[in-house]
Structures are given as structure tokens and as C-alpha cells.
Amino acid sequence: MSTGLILHPDGCQRCWWPGTDPLYVAYHDTEWGVPEHDDRALYEKLILDGFQAGLSWITILRRREGFRRAFAGFEPEAIARFGPERVEALMQDTGIIRNRAKIEATIRSARAYLAIQERGPGFSAFLWDFVDGRPLQTTAETRAEIPTETEISRKMSKALKAEGFGFCGPTIVYAFMQAVGMLNDHLVGCCRHTPCAALPGPGGLGAAP
Template structure:
């Protein structure tokens, strides 16, 4: 049975999921699993993971520039002001996934983000507090050892929904946590496992909820 590792032409072993697609491999090597601590970037990644629901991540990745253009570079302050006219324009935009429910959820999520920011100390602190500010290191050796959700992703999903975010179920949130380095799910034999394991999170934050 395959462990989930692929040996590439450059002699490096990588997780199975990017295959050999150059764009996907670059994402795997430079972004996935790297601890993200920027508020706006975390909002963007959470929204894009919501748009991924029912689709493959490479589908979203190939349209990421289109999403950024359509959604004001994912500036929540701008998105929060979107109204019916902007929604209809987005529904005609072939550069994104034209799903009305997800578009409207993005606007509601921007407003929820701003509410968290106003309370302080910010969206990154709100999210990272679920892992005490430190990336989880489960050390999966095979793809079978990587779950699709966890107790932490269920707790984060519940908290996000309570704040008003949409398309943030436990499975979406777990994928988000993997992407932003809150959990290092690179397989142990992957060339990126060790480098990501050496990267710190923001530390314990103690954010009240």
C-alpha cells in the first residue's frame, strides 16, 4: 500500500496530493503548512477554502488571481460594503467560482471578521488560540493517518459560525488549518515536513471568547 509519498524528478519526496502539476507542487513547497499570522491573509485563505467545498483545491488555486481581483484583494473592509449590485457582478465573473451562496457568505464573513478585529486582538489571535499559538505536529507517516477533521477543527468551526462566518464546517476548517500551518500534516518522509516543523507559530495568546 502506498504511503502517500511521491518521488519527483528533482530527487525529493513530496506528499501525494499535488501530483506533478508545477503550480500545485510550488504551492506545496512554498505555502502549504507554513504558519500564517497575517489577519487579512488568514481571512483570504479561509474564504478560498470555503469556495473549494465540493471542488479540488487546484481548481481554486488556478483562479486565485481572479478571486483576488474580484474580491478587492480580499480586503474585508471593502468586501463588507458589497451589496446586491456587487453580488450580481460577481455572479457574471468567469474568473471565479460563481456560487451565490458562497459569494454572499464571503460578504457576511467579512463583516464577522471586522467585528473580531474591533474587539481585538485580531483575527490571527482568535484563530491561533485554538492551538495555543503553536503548530500541531502529529507526524503522519502515511496518508491514511491524516484525518479530514479533528476536535480542534470542530471547535474552531463552531466558534467561526457563532461569529457569523459561512462555509466553515469542520472539514473545511481542518483543510484551512493544514494550509495555514496550524497543523503540520506534511508526511514525515516529505521534503517539507522538517522545514515546516521548524517554523514557529505566534506563541500562546490567551484570547478571550
């Protein structure tokens, strides 16, 4: 049985999931597992992970620029003002995933994001508090050891839903946490595991053991 590592022509062993697709490999090497601290960027990634539900991430990745164009650069202040006419226009936009429930959830989530921002200290702090401000380090050696959700992702999901966010179940939230570096879920043998382990969380806080 495969451990979940793929040896690439450049000599680097990588996690199995990007395969050999150049776009996917670049995402794996430069974004996935890198701690993200920017409020707006975190909102964008959470929304895109919600759109991924039922689909593969590469489907979303190939449309990311289309999503950014359609959703005003993922500026929550702009999205929060979207009305019924804008929703109908988005339902005709072939550059995104045309799912009415997910589009409407994006608008509600923008309003929830703004409410969190208004009361401070911000969306990034709200999310990173679930891991005490430090990236969690995992030690999975095979793909079978990586869970689809955890107690932390369940707690975060519950809190986000209470704020008014949509499409943020525990599995979606766990994938989000992996992507934005709240935990380092690169397999131990992956060439990105050690570099990501050295990256700090918000405020320069080091990785949690």
C-alpha cells in the same frame, strides 16, 4: 498500497496530493504548512477554502488571482460594503467560482471578521488561540493516517459560525489549518515536514510537540 509519498525528479519525496502539476508543487513547497500570522491573509485563505467545498484545491488555486481581483484583494473592509449589485456582477465573473451562497457568505464573513478585529486582539490571535499559539506537529507516515477533521477543527468551526462566518464546517476548517500551518500535516517522509516543523507560530512561539 501507496504510502502517499511521490518521488520527484529533483530527488525530493513529496506528499501525494500535488501530483506533478508545477503550480500545485510550488504551492506545496512554499505555502502549505507554513505558519500564517497575517489577519487579512488568514481571512483570504479561509474564504478560498470555503469556495473549495465540493471542488479540488487546484481548481481554486488556478483562479486565485481572479478571486483576488473580484474580491478587492480580499480586503474585508471593502467586501463588507458589497451590495446586491456587486453580488450580481460577481455571479457573471468567469474568473471565480460563481456560487451565490458562497459569495454572499464571503460578505457576511467579512463583516464577522471586522467585528473580531474591532474588539481585539485580532483575527490571527482568535484563530491561533485554538492551538495555543503554536503549530501542532503530526506524525502521519501514510495518507490513510491523516483525518478529515479533528476535535480542534470542530471547535474552531463552531466558534467561526457563532461569529457569523459561512462555509466553515469542520472539514473545511481542518483543510484551512493544514494550509496556514496551524498544524504540520506533511507526511513524515515528505521533504517539507522537517523544514515546516522548525517554523515558529505567532510571536515566535515554537512548535507544539
